[in-house]
Amino acid sequence: MATKTKKARAVAQSSTVPKGELGTRTLAMPGDTNPNGDIFGGWVLSQMDIAGGIISKKLAGTKTVTVAVDAMTFYLPVLVGDVLGCYVDVVRVGRTSITVKVEAWADREFSSNRVKVTEGLFTYVAIDATRRPIQILAES
Numbered sequence: 784m785a786t787k788t789k790k791a792r793a794v795a796q797s798s799t800v801p802k803g804e805l806g807t808r809t810l811a812m813p814g815d816t817n818p819n820g821d822i823f824g825g826w827v828l829s830q831m832d833i834a835g836g837i838i839s840k841k842l843a844g845t846k847t848v849t850v851a852v853d854a855m856t857f858y859l860p861v862l863v864g865d866v867l868g869c870y871v872d873v874v875r876v877g878r879t880s881i882t883v884k885v886e887a888w889a890d891r892e893f894s895s896n897r898v899k900v901t902e903g904l905f906t907y908v909a910i911d912a913t914r915r916p917i918q919i920l921a922e923s
């Protein structure tokens with residue numbers, strides 16, 4: 784029986800077009816690797832968090848902080864030389880929080896092959912100068 788990850792990977796590989804707008808685009812460098820020689824998952828996650836953070840801050844019109852990262856599965860490795868694109872799609876604007884679906888796609892080096900490597904739901908909270916949640920006034 785296929786695992787949840789295998790099923791999710793099959794679904795991910797069937798999609799060929801990123802959903803959302805391009806938030807960040809970064810080259811995966813040798814210094815970003817794990818002991819296996821592939822790109823460290825924490826680096827990928829941080830790129831996604833940055834992409835979601837940029838759009839949440841723009842929408843909120845104030846500082847935001849990450850409060851939660853949900854439903855994240857790594858489907859495929861990111862390799863040195865890949866260009867990682869993080870695509871953002873705002874799925875919910877609450878009173879003080881914004882949830883962004885972030886998809887990470889790797890453009891493989893010297894190839895026209897683009898693959899979805901992971902995706903997740905990132906939630907940000909708008910904060911004031913004292914770091915307390917504040918209401919989001921901006922329209923989505």
Ligand SMILES: CC(C)(COP(=O)(O)OP(=O)(O)OC[C@H]1O[C@@H](n2cnc3c(N)ncnc32)[C@H](O)[C@@H]1OP(=O)(O)O)[C@@H](O)C(=O)NCCC(=O)NCCS
Pocket residue numbers: 848849850851876877878879880881906908910914915916
């Ligand atoms: C983010 C923070 C300011 C929220 O403070 P809080 O007192 O817990 O806030 P609240 O309980 O009032 O929740 C605020 C909003 O976050 C949402 N929220 C809280 N926990 C959540 C979670 N686990 N998942 C999704 N949303 C969550 C709430 O639903 C609420 O949204 P809404 O106003 O749109 O309905 C506080 O938890 C914090 O400072 N956390 C650390 C943030 C940080 O340092 N991030 C970087 C991590 S390295």
